Amino acid sequence: AQKITQTQPGMFVQEKEAVTLDCTYDTSDQSYGLFWYKQPSSGEMIFLIYQGSYDEQNATEGRYSLNFQKARKSANLVISASQLGDSAMYFCAIGGTSYGKLTFGQGTILTVHP
Amino acid sequence: GAVVSQHPSWVICKSGTSVKIECRSLDFQATTMFWYRQFPKQSLMLMATSNEGSKATYEQGVEKDKFLINHASLTLSTLTVTSAHPEDSSFYICSARERQGGARSYEQYFGPGTRLTVT
Numbered sequence: 001a002q003k004i005t006q007t008q009p010g011m012f013v014q015e016k017e018a019v020t021l022d023c024t025y026d027t028s029d030q031s032y033g034l035f036w037y038k039q040p041s042s043g044e045m046i047f048l049i050y051q052g053s054y055d056e057q058n059a060t061e062g063r064y065s066l067n068f069q070k071a072r073k074s075a076n077l078v079i080s081a082s083q084l085g086d087s088a089m090y091f092c093a094i095g096g097t098s099y100g101k102l103t104f105g106q107g108t109i110l111t112v113h114p
Numbered sequence: 115g116a117v118v119s120q121h122p123s124w125v126i127c128k129s130g131t132s133v134k135i136e137c138r139s140l141d142f143q144a145t146t147m148f149w150y151r152q153f154p155k156q157s158l159m160l161m162a163t164s165n166e167g168s169k170a171t172y173e174q175g176v177e178k179d180k181f182l183i184n185h186a187s188l189t190l191s192t193l194t195v196t197s198a199h200p201e202d203s204s205f206y207i208c209s210a211r212e213r214q215g216g217a218r219s220y221e222q223y224f225g226p227g228t229r230l231t232v233t
Contacts, residue, residue: 033220043152043205045224091157095220101148102209102222104157 002027002094006105013082014113020067021077021090021108029053029096034075036066039107040088048090051075082112117141118210120225127198127232135193135228137208143188144210148222149181152205164191198232205229 003026013019025034036048051059051066059066067076079086092105117140127133137147146165150158164170164185172178180202182194191210195202206229209222 035221037224043207043227043229045158045207045209045227047224050221089155095222097220100146100220101160101163102220106157107155109155 002029002032002096002101002103004092004094004103004105006092006108008108009106010109010111012111012113013079015084016081018078018080019082019110021079021092021110023075023077023092023105025073025075025092025094027094027096032094032096034066034068035093035095035102036064036075036077037091037093038086038088039091045091049077079110084112084114086110087112116212116223118144118208118223118225120208120228122228123226124229125231127230129199129232130197132194132196133198133230135195135206135208135230137191137193137210137225139189139210139212139223142210142212142223144191144212145188146211147185147191148209148211149183149191149193150207150209152207152227154205158207161193195230198230200232203230203232 005024032053034051038046049061049064051068063080065078089107091107093102095102119138121136149161161176162170162172164183166185166188170183185191207227208225
């Protein structure tokens, strides 16, 4: 079984500041992957970043980085230098080799203030 | 690469009619496609998983006869909402998985979604 927990329904951040969105997970798979998606008001799911369970280094993609702590089963997303366009809903998801599906968290609505 | 399209992007239909939503993988062959439903400010809820040439596997609580899924080719899956009612109004998103096995084999590419309103 797989489970993702996002405990922050909403987050606020000032423009140009950094923000961390929390994600904890549970899985019975040894090999799995963690994904973060951004969903703006238009509804499209935009892939942000991926972390494999065996990756030794934390993933980074531009202003996005993933703080992966395997022992704590957490995969927090860090957005540096927030922009107004970052205001959206963010989903953490997990996929594993045995389960075949992605399991999503409840999502966090991020609002960036000017 | 890995682009998934959905058509239509939005649709309004009358109660009791059926509506079909198409999901296409444009530049890859999708061994598996997924259909999700999403209500405002909520997470994606998986409705069903479809593999090309075989019957879809529905999640618990999803009515098979109401939400007909066909995965006729490696690039096309369709969702038909039959005898739609206002409570079926929602945002429907499809996704596609390119390959089995290997790293990131469970990665999915998402379509832009279809907003269905039943009046």
